[in-house]
Amino acid sequence: MKKNLIVNLIVAVILVAGLIWAYNYQMKNFNNLTAQKEAEIKKNAVIEEISKSEKKIFAYKRILSKKEISNLMNSINALAGKNKIKIMTVQPQNDEVEEYYIKQTIRLEVEFKSYHNLGNFISGLEKSPEIFIVNNLDIISLRDSAGGVGLRANLMISTFIYKE
Secondary structure, eight states, X not given: OXXXXXXXXXXXXXXXXXXXXXXXXXXXXXXXXXXXXHHHHHHHHHHHXXXXXXXXXXXXHHHHHSOOHHHXXXXXXXXXXXXXXXXXXXXXXXXEEOSSEEEEEEEEEEEESOHHHHHHHHHHHHHSTTOOEEEEEEEEEEEOXXXXXXXXEEEEEEEEEEOO
């Protein structure tokens, strides 16, 4: 009987040791798989960010590549009319050609009644999907012969065209 008990204890100890080894082996595998899963999740997040960036780049290329001066002027005229700005002169400046884009600059002379009108006009330009940037602004106070007061501004507005 003692022999059976000893054999049973030895078998039980071997069985417990085997179970502990199997458990530890499976835990190592589980931890490795968890680490791989986390690495893949991080990779997927990076790939998603790259994809979003590529979509933005393609959208900007589409916006920047389809510009013609007449379309730009239509956008500027619409914003000017909306904000009670009278465009007096328009002078396209020399284009600045860079490696990946062309910078088009337009000089505008405008008249308006209040700074508020001009502020709304400039805000509209800079929020426009055509991507206008106001580079320079000079404002002059005007008085007409009837004693009315107005304002005149000279603006340098730039936009960009993607070179294909």
